[in-house]
Amino acid sequence: PPPLSEMKEKNPWHTPATIIITVIFVIAIVALVTVAVLQNKPLPPKYKYGIVLDAGSSHTALYIYEWPAEKDNNTGRVEQTHSCKVKGPGISSYASSPLKAGESLKVCLQEAEQWVPNKRHQETPLYLGATAGMRLLNMENSLASDQVFQAVAATLQKSPFSFQGARILSGQEEGAYGWVTVNYLDDRLTQVCGLETTGALDLGGASTQISFVSSSYDGSESPSNSVSFRLYGNNYNLYTHSFLCYGKDQVLRLALAHLSQSGQSTVEDPCFHPNFTESKNYSVLYDSPCVSDRKPHGAPVAFTHKGTGNFSLCQQVLKNVFNFSHCPYSQCSFNGVFQPDLQGTFGAFSAYYFVMNFLNLTDTAIPLETVKEKLATYCSTPWPQITQQHKDVKLKYLAEYCFSGTYILTLLTEGYNFNSDSYSNIRFIKKIKGSDAGWTLGYMLNLTNMIPAEAPDTPPLPYAGYVSIVTIIALVLVIIFALCLYRFWPRCPKQPQII
Ligand SMILES: Nc1nc2c(ncn2[C@@H]2O[C@H](COP(=O)(O)OP(=O)(O)OP(=O)(O)O)[C@@H](O)[C@H]2O)c(=O)[nH]1
Numbered sequence: 416p417p418p419l420s421e422m423k424e425k426n427p428w429h430t431p432a433t434i435i436i437t438v439i440f441v442i443a444i445v446a447l448v449t450v451a452v453l454q455n456k457p458l459p460p461k462y463k464y465g466i467v468l469d470a471g472s473s474h475t476a477l478y479i480y481e482w483p484a485e486k487d488n489n490t491g492r493v494e495q496t497h498s499c500k501v502k503g504p505g506i507s508s509y510a511s512s513p514l515k516a517g518e519s520l521k522v523c524l525q526e527a528e529q530w531v532p533n534k535r536h537q538e539t540p541l542y543l544g545a546t547a548g549m550r551l552l553n554m555e556n557s558l559a560s561d562q563v564f565q566a567v568a569a570t571l572q573k574s575p576f577s578f579q580g581a582r583i584l585s586g587q588e589e590g591a592y593g594w595v596t597v598n599y600l601d602d603r604l605t606q607v608c609g610l611e612t613t614g615a616l617d618l619g620g621a622s623t624q625i626s627f628v629s630s631s632y633d634g635s636e637s638p639s640n641s642v643s644f645r646l647y648g649n650n651y652n653l654y655t656h657s658f659l660c661y662g663k664d665q666v667l668r669l670a671l672a673h674l675s676q677s678g679q680s681t682v683e684d685p686c687f688h689p690n691f692t693e694s695k696n697y698s699v700l701y702d703s704p705c706v707s708d709r710k711p712h713g714a715p716v717a718f719t720h721k722g723t724g725n726f727s728l729c730q731q732v733l734k735n736v737f738n739f740s741h742c743p744y745s746q747c748s749f750n751g752v753f754q755p756d757l758q759g760t761f762g763a764f765s766a767y768y769f770v771m772n773f774l775n776l777t778d779t780a781i782p783l784e785t786v787k788e789k790l791a792t793y794c795s796t797p798w799p800q801i802t803q804q805h806k807d808v809k810l811k812y813l814a815e816y817c818f819s820g821t822y823i824l825t826l827l828t829e830g831y832n833f834n835s836d837s838y839s840n841i842r843f844i845k846k847i848k849g850s851d852a853g854w855t856l857g858y859m860l861n862l863t864n865m866i867p868a869e870a871p872d873t874p875p876l877p878y879a880g881y882v883s884i885v886t887i888i889a890l891v892l893v894i895i896f897a898l899c900l901y902r903f904w905p906r907c908p909k910q911p912q913i914i
């Protein structure tokens with residue numbers, strides 16, 4: 416037999432060739448895995464920003480949105496990072512001192528400077544959109560509304576952001592952008608072959624919007640109520656209407672105007688709690704284009720607004736603010752406005768949410784009849800008891816929840832024709848995934864071209880998936896190679912046993 420040392424040398428695993436090949440493989444695997452891991456490590460995110468000011472009738476709010484810089488016209492989520500409520504009333508209330516409208520925005524603009532990184536300030540678009548309050552002021556006194564816009568624009572121009580203009584949104588825009596926001600946040604637009612969309616219900620102080628897609632409606636019956644979109648490769652034919660003067664503050668005026676037609680000095684109001692009394696001025700009540708033509712002649716300066724707390728009577732009063740007497744179309748909601756059949760689910764936000772949330776009635780699984788009973792009980796509760804129970808709530812808000820809740824139910828059922836079944840399709844919402852429901856996000860997405868008409872082309876695999884698959888295939892090849900090496904390498908014959 417050969418000497419033992421010779422036999423050792425013949426072990427194929429110990430030949431220089433095997434050792435070199437093995438070392439190269441180990442290095443290759445380590446290198447491959449290192450590259451995959453390093454490449455796959457998330458880069459520090461770079462964000463872009465956009466700012467929208469919602470100049471509503473009752474107040475102005477500033478919203479800051481951010482999105483990953485690499486993905487602006489992709490499906491990369493745009494998110495609200497901050498919001499700031501401007502102190503004081505809406506800009507339309509500054510008609511007689513327009514400069515103050517501009518001043519009022521400064522605190523929130525300064526706050527925005529803190530939230531957007533300095534190096535992004537210059538490239539961050541800043542928009543201001545005004546809604547029903549400015550629509551009404553513009554109707555009433557267009558010079559005053561122009562002056563308010565001048566003052567507001569002057570302030571926004573001075574900010575470090577890229578000011579893109581301040582304007583009044585049309586009612587269609589307000590409704591349509593609210594719908595875009597809700598469906599964008601709900602991820603309903605990017606689905607291939609269209610998931611059913613969600614309708615949008617917005618209740619403001621001076622106007623209210625309803626927007627939804629109904630398969631029975633092609634837009635031809637009432638073109639002024641239809642908006643067509645092509646988003647992510649899907650076509651949408653949206654029905655939308657904005658009812659000016661049907662926001663909750665203006666409806667309160669309409670209802671009080673209805674109750675005070677004789678110009679009496681005490682106005683009994685079933686929509687306010689028993690024992691609630693407040694002195695109000697006739698000229699203040701009628702100082703709005705929504706009611707100005709109804710001012711009773713020879714009324715005293717002031718009247719006492721006295722609550723009686725009766726839900727059914729309140730519903731009767733509120734039904735009277737709608738006109739059902741004429742409909743020039745196949746079907747209408749109210750005031751001769753066309754409305755197709757309701758379809759699908761609805762997101763109801765702004766005052767719909769504030770009010771129903773306070774009343775603990777956001778759960779629409781509660782039958783409509785029960786909701787009415789609970790509201791009836793709430794309305795009949797005397798005012799002193801209500802104030803005792805809710806010491807932390809602003810008195811102005813607190814006084815109006817019975818009225819507002821009753822208006823919401825009357826608007827939904829009598830106005831828009833929701834019934835006890837379709838009522839359960841409504842979701843009362845404030846935010847979706849951290850962003851407020853409202854028209855501002857949809858407005859910004861549109862103006863920054865962030866929703867493409869066509870679905871973006873996406874690679875068949877995401878980057879991480881691609882790297883992982885390459886690594887796995889490489890590892891499998893290496894294992895197969897090693898197994899072959901082990902199986903087919905010439906081995907030395909079995910050593911004879913020396914006995
Ligand atoms: N209870 C309660 N009411 C609120 C709150 N914020 C606003 N409101 C009231 O709810 C109503 C609607 O508010 P918004 O949705 O801000 O209305 P807006 O945008 O100013 O008005 P529009 O221009 O008509 O859209 C107004 O009567 C507000 O006074 C809140 O936090 N709680």
Ligand SMILES: [Ca+2]
Nearest residue numbers: 471546619765
């Ligand atoms: Ca609003």
